[in-house]
Amino acid sequence: MLRRPxxxxxxxxxxxxxxRQRQCNAFDPIASTTRGIASLALSxxxxxxKDVRRGDRGDSRRLTxxxxxxxxxxxxxxxxxAKENLLQxxxxxxNEDVPEELEHVYMQHFERANVSxxxxxxxxxCLELLEVDVGGGRKVPLAKVAHVVKTGNATLxxxxxxxxxxxxxxxxxxRFDSTLRVTKEQQKIRVALPPITxxxxxxxVAEIEAQCSAFRLKAxxxxxxxxxxxxxxxxDESAVxxxxxxxxxxxxxxxxxxxxxxxxxxxxxxxxxxxxxxxGV
Numbered sequence: 001m002l003r004r005p006x007x008x009x010x011x012x013x014x015x016x017x018x019x020r021q022r023q024c025n026a027f028d029p030i031a032s033t034t035r036g037i038a039s040l041a042l043s044x045x046x047x048x049x050k051d052v053r054r055g056d057r058g059d060s061r062r063l064t065x066x067x068x069x070x071x072x073x074x075x076x077x078x079x080x081x082a083k084e085n086l087l088q089x090x091x092x093x094x095n096e097d098v099p100e101e102l103e104h105v106y107m108q109h110f111e112r113a114n115v116s117x118x119x120x121x122x123x124x125x126c127l128e129l130l131e132v133d134v135g136g137g138r139k140v141p142l143a144k145v146a147h148v149v150k151t152g153n154a155t156l157x158x159x160x161x162x163x164x165x166x167x168x169x170x171x172x173x174x175r176f177d178s179t180l181r182v183t184k185e186q187q188k189i190r191v192a193l194p195p196i197t198x199x200x201x202x203x204x205v206a207e208i209e210a211q212c213s214a215f216r217l218k219a220x221x222x223x224x225x226x227x228x229x230x231x232x233x234x235x236d237e238s239a240v241x242x243x244x245x246x247x248x249x250x251x252x253x254x255x256x257x258x259x260x261x262x263x264x265x266x267x268x269x270x271x272x273x274x275x276x277x278x279x280g281v
Contacts, residue, residue, distance in 0.1 A: 083235075090233055094247045098226050099254065102219060106258045109215040113262050116207035117269045119177060120200055123193050124150050127158065132172050134165065142169060146189075158189040201269055208266040212259050223251045 118126035128143040142148070146160045146169055158173065160166045170189055174182045181192035194200070226247055230240050 086233055087235060087239055090230055090235060090239070090243055093226060093229060094243050094250065098222060098247065099250060101222050102251065102254050102258075105218045105222065106215060106254075109211040109218070110258075110262065113208040113211040113265055116204045116211075117265050120196060120204045120269050121272055123191075124148050124156055127156065127173060127176070127191070130172055130176055132165065132168050134168065142172070145169070154193045154195065156191040156193065158191065160187065160189075163187055204269045205266045208262055208269065212262045215258065215262070216255060219251055219255045223247060 115126060115129075118129075128141065128148050130142045131139040132142050132145055133139055134145060142158070145162065145165045146158050149157045149159065151157050158169060160169055166184070166187060166189065170182065170184055173180065173189065173191060179194040183190050183192075227244060230243055230247070233240075235243075
């Protein structure tokens with residue numbers, strides 16, 4: 001019996017092993033996938049699918065820079081815009097709304113304090129600024145409907161431009177200050193002023209100081225409301241701290257400036273003029 005050459009036996013053995021391996025791999029999904037990947041890598045890619053496969057790199061690769069930033073921070077563009085708008089509104093409240101509210105509050109207290117001072121410093125000017133009801137729900141300064149003339153050191157005359165205003169002017173001047181002695185002579189209203197005494201000055205200063213205290217309390221209330229609004233706005237803590245610091249600085253600076261003006265008014269009441277009753281004594 002003739003034996004086959006060695007290379008023939010080896011070839012046959014290798015071919016048998018290869019056939020068995022192929023039969024086993026036919027039922028092996030992992031091996032099948034490996035063969036598919038290998039064939040895909042080695043086989044030429046068609047022109048039609050080439051660009052699609054190169055461009056298909058996942059959603060994160062197709063996002064813009066802003067979209068990737070949104071994904072990292074977890075905030076959408078709409079949320080970011082809303083936050084920016086909210087921050088701008090908060091800055092407007094601190095920089096514009098609060099100062100306007102403080103100015104409005106101050107003017108109310110200043111007018112009251114100024115009236116107290118003018119009763120001592122210049123009663124004629126004080127009467128000219130009184131508002132008189134002219135009918136129809138309208139009120140105008142007394143200087144628009146009458147002339148105020150100083151006839152002596154302690155006397156004034158109020159001359160209405162129209163006789164129909166005389167009664168309203170008389171009532172308004174009488175109610176203004178109980179220390180005034182008001183009489184009517186024909187179409188003229190005569191006003192006798194009380195003497196300027198240290199007691200009158202002290203009462204005026206006390207009224208001005210009361211307005212200072214009331215203004216301070218009102219300024220604190222305005223700041224408290226603004227602080228609560230900032231805390232409830234949903235801003236970042238750093239932004240709230242910055243705005244709160246700015247708010248405190250603005251309110252404190254405005255309050256101290258206006259209180260100094262009121263205190264200067266009180267000093268004027270104390271120092272200006274001469275106490276007539278003291279001179280007489």
